[in-house]
Amino acid sequence: MTLAYPLDDPRAARPASALSDAFDRHGVRMAYARNEEIYAQDDAVELLYRVVRGVVRTSRVTADGRRQVGAFYYPGDLFGLEPGPDHRFGAEALDDCEILVVRRSAVRAAAGDAELDRAILEAQRLEMERLQDHVVMLGRKSARERVASFLMSIAQRGGDDHADLAMGRQDMADYLGLTIETVSRMLTQLQGEAIVAFPSSRRFEIRKWTALEALAA
Amino acid sequence: MTLAYPLDDPRAARPASALSDAFDRHGVRMAYARNEEIYAQDDAVELLYRVVRGVVRTSRVTADGRRQVGAFYYPGDLFGLEPGPDHRFGAEALDDCEILVVRRSAVRAAAGDAELDRAILEAQRLEMERLQDHVVMLGRKSARERVASFLMSIAQRGGDDHADLAMGRQDMADYLGLTIETVSRMLTQLQGEAIVAFPSSRRFEIRKWTALEALAA
DNA sequence: CGCGCTTTTGAGAAACGTCAAGCTCAGTGG
DNA sequence: CCACTGAGCTTGACGTTTCTCAAAAGCGCG
Numbered sequence: 001m002t003l004a005y006p007l008d009d010p011r012a013a014r015p016a017s018a019l020s021d022a023f024d025r026h027g028v029r030m031a032y033a034r035n036e037e038i039y040a041q042d043d044a045v046e047l048l049y050r051v052v053r054g055v056v057r058t059s060r061v062t063a064d065g066r067r068q069v070g071a072f073y074y075p076g077d078l079f080g081l082e083p084g085p086d087h088r089f090g091a092e093a094l095d096d097c098e099i100l101v102v103r104r105s106a107v108r109a110a111a112g113d114a115e116l117d118r119a120i121l122e123a124q125r126l127e128m129e130r131l132q133d134h135v136v137m138l139g140r141k142s143a144r145e146r147v148a149s150f151l152m153s154i155a156q157r158g159g160d161d162h163a164d165l166a167m168g169r170q171d172m173a174d175y176l177g178l179t180i181e182t183v184s185r186m187l188t189q190l191q192g193e194a195i196v197a198f199p200s201s202r203r204f205e206i207r208k209w210t211a212l213e214a215l216a217a
Numbered sequence: 218m219t220l221a222y223p224l225d226d227p228r229a230a231r232p233a234s235a236l237s238d239a240f241d242r243h244g245v246r247m248a249y250a251r252n253e254e255i256y257a258q259d260d261a262v263e264l265l266y267r268v269v270r271g272v273v274r275t276s277r278v279t280a281d282g283r284r285q286v287g288a289f290y291y292p293g294d295l296f297g298l299e300p301g302p303d304h305r306f307g308a309e310a311l312d313d314c315e316i317l318v319v320r321r322s323a324v325r326a327a328a329g330d331a332e333l334d335r336a337i338l339e340a341q342r343l344e345m346e347r348l349q350d351h352v353v354m355l356g357r358k359s360a361r362e363r364v365a366s367f368l369m370s371i372a373q374r375g376g377d378d379h380a381d382l383a384m385g386r387q388d389m390a391d392y393l394g395l396t397i398e399t400v401s402r403m404l405t406q407l408q409g410e411a412i413v414a415f416p417s418s419r420r421f422e423i424r425k426w427t428a429l430e431a432l433a434a
Numbered sequence: 435c436g437c438g439c440t441t442t443t444g445a446g447a448a449a450c451g452t453c454a455a456g457c458t459c460a461g462t463g464g
Numbered sequence: 465c466c467a468c469t470g471a472g473c474t475t476g477a478c479g480t481t482t483c484t485c486a487a488a489a490g491c492g493c494g
Contacts, residue, residue: 068357084346125300129300131348131349131351131352135352139285139355139391139394140284140394142481169442177356179483180440181441181484182482182483185482188442201440217279359449385473386474387472396451397472397473398474401475404473405474
């Protein structure tokens with residue numbers, strides 16, 4: 001990775017919040033290339049990260065090479081907030097990324113700041129709810145439903161009806177607990193039913209919201 | 218549920234810790250019968266619970282009736298620590314239970330107490346790590362491996378080589394994202410290979426630790 | 435245009451679920 | 465003391481879903 005530029009650089013946008021403030025005063029802006037590792041599985045948890053640009057994925061690889069993707073993080077998202085002494089999932093840049101990084105100790109030094117605490121707790125809350133939903137999805141949903149849920153969650157983030165997938169099929173598969181072929185087949189199936197349309201393999205549009213919602217539930 | 222007896226009852230053991238102290242001063246000891254609901258899915262998060270006796274399971278039921286068990290909690294465990302405004306999983310007594318209950322506000326009032334905070338954070342840490350492991354298991358392990366992992370985790374809790382299952386096959390299945398038949402078949406299979414032995418359907422002994430560990434990894 | 439990389443498609447195999455029946459065992463009442 | 469019962473567990477046969485392996489098709493890029 002390379003250090004992009006120091007934080008007092010004017011390019012660093014500064015929304016007025018305690019969290020942004022902590023990132024601005026104590027943070028460093030880093031740039032990571034596509035597929036570059038941000039931190040490794042089993043690294044010590046020392047830093048707190050915020051996505052500025054690009055998308056980050058966390059993943060865990062078992063001894064025999066199976067991979068489970070934990071989450072995808074988008075601009076504005078905090079990540080690296082694992083509660084234990086070391087990371088159980090590694091983090092990698094999905095595409096070229098800029099990431100703000102602060103030492104946890106610096107954050108702790110700024111403690112007592114209620115707004116900052118709230119932002120971190122809120123990130124932890126989101127993280128835990130995401131994990132809970134992920135468990136239910138992996139435990140009880142079919143491949144078709146998993147893919148539908150995934151498209152739904154991406155589309156909701158975008159807001160509008162066209163959305164871009166930041167990740168390839170393999171990352172989707174490893175997030176959904178499926179194989180790349182099954183993901184592809186389910187996408188083809190949903191297209192065949194005119195529930196979604198893929199103008200290109202990374203871009204889609206939802207055509208039948210209610211049908212997709214019913215599947216994603 | 219029924220109120221068992223007030224907390225100043227001499228039967229209430231009192232390990233000298235801030236957490237126990239908070240439970241003792243502000244808590245109420247409740248008794249729940251087998252399969253009784255402790256809190257419902259979508260209830261507001263207001264209380265903090267600690268298992269005194271018995272085993273508790275948390276579970277989530279989807280609109281169409283599929284059930285995912287989130288976790289099992291044993292004596293000494295804290296539960297009900299969900300970060301959002303309401304419970305995304307309900308909690309039920311697996312067998313006859315005694316549970317200590319405190320209002321979250323009472324806990325918060327006792328804040329500043331470092332040891333208490335630590336105990337709650339520790340419980341949250343465990344919860345999150347459990348969720349992470351659960352995701353990897355459901356996303357990437359086979360039925361055989363899931364069952365092996367499950368037996369392993371139960372056995373580790375017990376310490377010694379004989380262990381009791383507090384839950385029936387259906388609860389195991391709903392925790393592991395499998396059907397009751399598949400769980401049963403995997404148990405039969407592991408017995409056939411002399412990796413475990415079941416003197417009764419709720420009691421087992423691990424015969425080949427290394428084999429089971431290899432599967433559980 | 436050719437090359438690597440990703441995605442899609444196909445055919446067959448394996449894993450897991452479904453449905454139905456049989457078994458075990460503790461509890462119960464004759 | 466023993467048959468009866470009901471709940472939970474196991475087993476079997478079969479169906480469906482998902483995976484595996486292999487090949488073809490699309491797509492960006494030099």
